[in-house]
Amino acid sequence: MIRAFILLAAFAGTAASAQYQPYPYPPPQPGPGFPAPAPGYPQPGYPGMQGPVLALPVLEADLRARAGSDTVRFGRDSYVLTTQAQATLTSQAQWLIQHPFVRASIEGHADGRQTRDYAFALGERRAAAVRNYLIASGVPPQQLQIVSWGRERPAAAAAHDATWLQNSRVVTVLKQPQEPYFQPQQPLPQQYR
């Protein structure tokens, strides 16, 4: 009953100011391999507290700053994750675990030198490899979806053989979080019990 009331209050609060997106989780704690947020990064707050505006560009910048990149690259025709790609994805996974309310679309791309159908299949295969790695690193599957752009969205505007490394990639694209929600398996913060 009380919980329902609090949810309602939280909902009303967000509805009142559309840009204000507080979320009910403690700020991520810095740990080994996971540095403290850059100075100026807005710290998330609890409902009712003075919180930051969690706009998508802020989240994206934070992911890039802490994971090193939102993109991993592949060899030609390959979907094997390089050591560098695995390191990036491990950091991405930590970020995603600590921002469970942020869903991500894992978007695979292939180079324009692939035929169109094969490019779709290869992009999907790369995206699936990344998604599986993230899940194995602890990210809940329902937080992730995969999509392949094939060769429809090259990163490099020029058409040369030398661009294939830029185009053969998987990008972790964050989705704008909607209203904050409580996951039942996680205990509520003390002050709301």
Added chain:
Amino acid sequence: MRFSISNLALFAAAMVAGSSAQAQSQLVIAVPQLPTPRNVETEGGQTGVIGIQIAQQIVSDLRTAGSIYPTGPDGLRHYTPTEAGAPQYPNWANIGAGALVTGYVQARDDGRITVACYLYDLKQRREMTRKGFVVDPKEWRLAAHRCAGAFFTAVTKRPGHFDSRIAYVAATGSRTQPVKRIAIMNWDGTDHSYLTQGEVTVTSPRLSPDGQRITYMSFAGGMPHVRVVDIDGSNDRQLVQSQSMSFSPRFSPDGRSIAFSMAIDGNTDIYIVDADGGFPRRLTTTPGIDTSPSFSPDGSRIVFESDRGGTQQIYVMNADGSGQRRISFGGGANSAPVWSPDGERIAFTRWTGAGIGIGVMSPTGANEKMLTSGWQDEGPSWAPDSEWLVFQRTQQGTGATSLYTVTVGGGEPKLLATPTPGTDPNWSGAAQ
């Protein structure tokens, strides 16, 4: 003098086109203007003028066929409508042609026009074929295309493509953020229209055998999936209800089924489903990427590409998925196979490390021959006559794309002009 020069030019053009028809004799067809019994003003212009325009269109159509070169209508004698069905052979003996086109255009009381056309063998003095149409005066061009198609068939014993259509993807915007629309036009670039308006990215339009539907891939809703739409843009629907990504669709020759690819957790396989939807049946089961299915004209077999052996190669299987075997052994990576309408050849795209080009081979994999060698030529599609192919050419550097045609005989590809840069061309069968 002018006549002989234009003849020479045509002859040169035929030599450049340099198709397999070179081995055959070149048939000169005289196409004088079609007479009219009474010059009547119609919605499509005067019947006398329509008669000239139809002759010009027939010449223009037949000029693209490698084994024929037409002359006229300028410089040829006029005749009366009564002579159309009974040519006076001595009058045509000295024009240097092996065959003669006659016919007439006649206005009807209901506002439409009758178009009749005949083809005569001037050497053996016999009729080779005839066609008759009653059409709206504004659709005289369709009658001309069908006359030309009938003449082409009578000479070459192959279906004509003059009334066929080409669907393609019109790409505008930047290369990194393109706007893609499905467009459809007559094979010669006329009567151009757009089927989708560019809100979402679309690729690979493929016409049904009767030309009345198009199946294509769309990013509508975020997840790429196969859709089917009627040719007038109505009845646009998702083919398979699935959360998985589907792409690379193609109709079966009877138009009842669609083969396509579906990717599930990193594994792409080929499926087949009723063209009206339903539950898809899986045809391939390897852990590799199996895609780009294309049916044989009798519908009994499917050619496709697979990287199950390490590189992309071309495989053939029965339409139920049994008997899968590799047929491409010519080197490089081979992909995007398409079976010709006469069943004799398979066109494909080959990557060799340096360039990407179009080639053809027989369904056993023998008689392999490369037709083009651009920086990136890909995605071939057959004309109904199994003689011509349309494909996409990408320029190195700018990445600009255009549509080109080439004959199986080889020769220099010809630009097929489109209003915007084009990709993914698909040539329909001939509507008879």
